Each structure stands twice: as C-alpha cells, then as structure tokens.
Amino acid sequence: MVFWRKGVADGANSSALLCDPGARPYATFEEVGMTIGGHQILDNISLSLEEHRIGVIGLNGSGKSSFVRLLNGLRSPSRGTLKLFGQIASDVLKELPRHVGFVFQNPDHQAIFPTVEEEIAFGLTQLGADKRESRDQARRFLDTHGCLHLAGKPIAELSEGQKQLVCILAVLVMKPSLLVLDEPLTSLDALASRRIRHMLLSLPQKIVMVSHHLDHLESFDRILWLEDGTLRMDGTPSQVLPAYQADIDRKFEAVQEAEAF
C-alpha cells in the first residue's frame, strides 16, 4: 500500500538521500566513545550490527539508552567513527529519522498530538505529505493494523498498552527500516506486553531493543551486554542471557554479604 503520494513525501528530497536502508551491516561502531559533562557514558565500542533482532541489556547507568540513541542521531559520539546505513552518522543526521524509528519508554512523553489519528498523521506530514493527505493515509494505516476504531480517540483515554501501540504505529507509518525501542514494555501489564511483543516480532523491520526483561529477548538473534559504558559480552541469547543472570546473582550475593558484614 502506498501510504503517501510519490513525489510529495518521497519527493524532491529523496534524490538527496544518502543512506542505503538495505546496507549490511546497517551500523558500524569503530572505537566509539561518548562523554557527557565530563562523565564517560560509552567507551571504546567496536562492533557491527546486521542481525534482524538485537537485544541490549545491562544495569541502569550501563549506557544502553545512550548506545541506542546513537542509532538515530539523538546522540552523537564524542570519539571514534559511527557509520549508519553506509554513511558517517554525522553526515546524515537529518535523514536518519526516515530510516530509524525510535520508540521511548514512556508513551506520554512520546505522543506529541492529542488524538490517535493526528499522532499517526504527524509522521507523514514530517515526510512532506499535506494535512488532508496525511489524515487519509493515517486512517488507512490504522485500518491495516486493526486500529481504525482508535482513530478519533484522545491518546489520554487509551490504556497504557494502547498508548504504546499507537507510539509504535506512529513510528512505523514513516516506514523505517530499523526500529529502535528503549524499554518499550516496562510500564505495560503482562497481556499488553505480550501483545506488543507479538506484534514486534511479526514486523519486517530490523529491531534493536533495550530491555530489562530477559525472557523478552530469548528469541532474538543477538544480545549486547553493556556494563559501565563498555561492551561486556556480545553473542546469542543462549550465551549472553545466562551469563548476565549469573552476574546479577553474584552481585546480589555480594551485596547481601556486605550488608550482613
């Protein structure tokens, strides 16, 4: 289905697009580091991303959110080289939101417009579609995802699961080739979380997802474990997840022993 008219959204600017959405790997980190206010957030990250589903794990403050924010230009490296879709990231910052959809943890801070239809249509207007065109396409898009009944509803009146679903759809309508999700399931109940995960796994887009729920990442192709801003372990879920869990157990026991002492 054509969600926006050729020549409007894809129009004049598309000839100037530099990124190759089909590039493999789609992201290459060469000794990437990031420092914010003198505090080192990421250090010496070198890796390539090309798998379909990649999970990112780590304790709070390990650098996960900063790491994934590099993927759509929300943050820039302080050191090293970051290539996205075959281009140096800093050269294509304006273009990245076309290719990389970003879903945040809190839908209340992500939804910019008050109603579902407006929120979905906003992505299309960002790409150049006019208001009426984007409204029509937003309704069609909602219809293809079985959510047309939500179109006129204020986002404020939706359940947390529905809000997060709307945020994901608002990003998907822009047809990104990569979807980055920063703990998108944290505030959801078990049913809503399962529905969103089921939906995510059925998407054709490549996915990079941060999560504290290890069971959510078991079916992923690759897991990156960040610790203190560095890459502690990189491998398949069967390699990384048990090691991470064992590390948490060890740390917990150490804290217990220290408190007892």
Next chain:
Amino acid sequence: MTSIYLPGNSWAHVLPASVKLLFVALMSLILFQAESLLLFIAALLLAVACYASLGNPGLKRLLGLKGLLYIGAIILAFHAWTGTMFEGVTMILRLAAMILLANFVSITTRMDDMLEAIQPMFRPLSWFGLSGRKPALGIALVLRFAPHMLEVYAALQEAYRARTGHRNSWRLIAPFALQSLRMSDNVAEALSARGSAGGMADHLQKPRKNTGNGQ
C-alpha cells in the same frame, strides 16, 4: 495524561480553526475597547451558551474552569480594597468571557487544524530563512502539554500529602520545575526522533547536544 481537546462532531468542531481564531481575536478587540457592562455580560452568556451547545461534556469542561473563580475573587478583593469595584467587575467579566471563548476554541479544535491555522501568522519568518512551522508547533505543544503539567503537579501534591498531611507547599516548586524540564527534554527528544519540529524537508538540522538525559 489528559487532553484539552474534546472529541466530537458539533457545529464548533466543524467550523474551520481559522474562523474560530478570528472570532476570538475580534471578540478580544471589542471587549478590550468596550466599557459596557451589558456587552460583557452578553459576551459571557454567549461563551456559556457555546459550552452548553456541546451538551454535558461541554458543561463539564466549563465546570473544570472553576479554579478561575479564585483568581476572579482575588481581583475583586483588590478592587474592593482600592474602591474601584465597578472597574473590578467589568475586568472580571471581560477576562472571563475572553478566557472561556479561547478555551472553547481549544477544546473544539484538533491540534493539526490549529497548527495549520496559526502557521500563516509565522510566514514572515521565511523572509529571514526561518521555519514558521517551529513556533506554530511550539504553540500547539503548549496546548497539548498544559494539562499534563497540571497532572504532574497533582501527582507531586499527592505524594507530598501522603508524607506530610498537607496538600500544598512552596517546597513543591523545585521538584515541579525539575520534572517539567525533564519532560520538556523528553518531548524534544521524541520530536527530534521523528525529524524535529521543522520536518524533514529542511536540511539544516544539527546534532542535538548531549544533555546527559538518560544513560
């Protein structure tokens, strides 16, 4: 998260946003020039009638503005103290009519319609190579997030009350300011993630500065 917009298909919803904004602007001009008490009362009644025309949801929104009565009472008390009661009454009626009419436009206008209606006002910015969409979106975002800010404050009040038994304190100002700044940073980030306020037609975007929000 609450929303100012009241979904519906009433006459007011159907009316173009530009017409509604022009009407409010015209009424503001008239009300600020006029000195007639009768005119102010008529304008206030007109505003109330507009809410009533939306049925119960409209009247509920009208009642939601009862907090303005406190402000009115303060203004009236001040005028009573200075011996200018008549001026106080006219000022309150004038302000009430204008606020109610402006709010009526907000609750019956979709944000994208509002955006489209106010964007032409910023067209002169293009003479200087600036985007008119950004300030227009800024105004729309204020309308969108104003009720959310009230919710944030209510949550802080609740937390404070749970631990102190008091509902309000000046001590809430600092956490409220911090939460507001954090929220504005999150919203700005969400907007940047979808191509910034200017949309993706403009190729002048610079990288967002690292703000230290999130790790």
